[in-house]
Amino acid sequence: MDSHKLTERQQREREYYSQFSDKNAVKDITFDPVLGTESRPWNSYWFMYECVLREYQKGRRTLLDFGCGNGASAVRFAKIGFDVCGFDITPNNIELGHSLAEKYGLRDNVDLSVRVAENTSYLDEQFDIIVGIDILHHIEIKVAIKECHRILKNGGVAIFREHVEAPLLDRIRNMQFITKFFSKEKSFDNHITEDERKLVVDDINDIKEVFPNIEIKRFLLFSRIDRFIRKPDNKRPSLLEKIDHFLFTYLPFLRVFGGGVVIVVRK
Template identity: 30%
Template sequence: MGRAPPRAGGAGSSSRAGKSARRQAVGVAPGVLAVGRQRKRLQLPEQGCGHGEEQQQTRDLRTRFQHVFFGPNTKWLLDYVDELIAAKAPGGTVLDYGCFTGDLYGMLAPFRPARIVGIDISEEGIRQARARYGQFVEYLVMDAHRTRFPDATFDLVVGRSILHHLDWEVAITEVHRILKPGGLAVFTEPLGGNPAAKVIRALTPKAKTPDERPVVRRQIRFADELFGSNRHRYANLLSVPLAMLTSLGLKSPDNAILRAVDPIDRFLSRTPLRYWMRQAALVWTKTKD
């Protein structure tokens, strides 16, 4: 499972020299990174865990309000996640927690972990993941609440829009158990307080599954206390209603309106209004047993 991933063709480039240097240091081909990032950006933000009608309405939602999911403030959030993974994944043991069909492989592979494991409760999801990337990743059907891993197994646990489908305290406690001391947990999750996001959810009830519960402040505080150290980043407050509007009239999510509001949302992410934002990169380091 520690085999190197195949290199994709193309001459992708990074807009930031520092990131490019770091990726070269860990043996990352720019083309591989570009492919992985494109896959991640197009498929993963707030991917639903449902099937059939739920997934179709989720796709329709992203098509209708694409700027909400792919605007500058979201890019700022996902760039932060990239940086954290780039620093922790090389040579480490990584768990894709709630992997479904394995989409996160495209983000993890360029950073050359020694081992990647993916778990999901869905047998069909795991079947598809194995068909796609099984030669590089160990995919297992497993309940995320009660994994079969020994204590302190992983250097890094990552997940996208998975925790809000689970029993929060049980899942967080399990992630803490299987992380090594000093290990990192990185999850991108929707938050429950954003007014515009509530409108979107109300307009598209079939784009979610019955077990979904967007994350709230008390849940974050529970995890903060358990792990002992956190470096969260919050995104998309004012950007959300403006992105809903620009989705209807402008072609690109990287437009002047959303670029103008991006620094305002960055500032607000450091204030108590952060809990009203649409999503967060929830980041914990295990400093407490």
């Protein structure tokens, strides 16, 4: 894909992730969330993988990783048994993804390419399932969601894991004296791009307009502070995530304060 055809936002994203991927190249991945031996419904990523596993058990086979990044998830989906396609705007992510697939003996099952989410050029109704992980908040959602609808088979399912704004909590988060200590500016250390922004109610409504059949599950209330108190390499279950899960289950009015979502839409 020629970079001169990209919008300014797309170019900025590509430049950012070209550098980010170089600095954070993933060499090993864990398959724990897709082995089906352990369930962690309180963690949005594990929950998302569980949803994907269920779709495989229902007989869906062709999967698109929508904005696949370094390909780690694409390789996990291939491990489940899917025929995986994936795309990303950043060319070195695609190379990294293919190397990972090669390393785990899944290269024949993973076909990644450089494309943009807003106009993928895949065929109409090509995929049984589309999975997008932390991608919607980087792209033009209104356009990209129509593209998802176009390339998803009738009867297909799309699953997105995303960051969303929570009333009050994000107003506090955006106050000047808080952002002074916890910056929201572009940063490689904090993994923040210049243009990314959490989903708001209007974005969810735009998704609903294209996919009226939608389910949204909320995560992340007290576990927001995990990133400050837990070591990044601690892969054990988080107590705060379990507490959030309990609260969201038994006190549904709290769900609106959840800062993470898994969105499941059906065509």
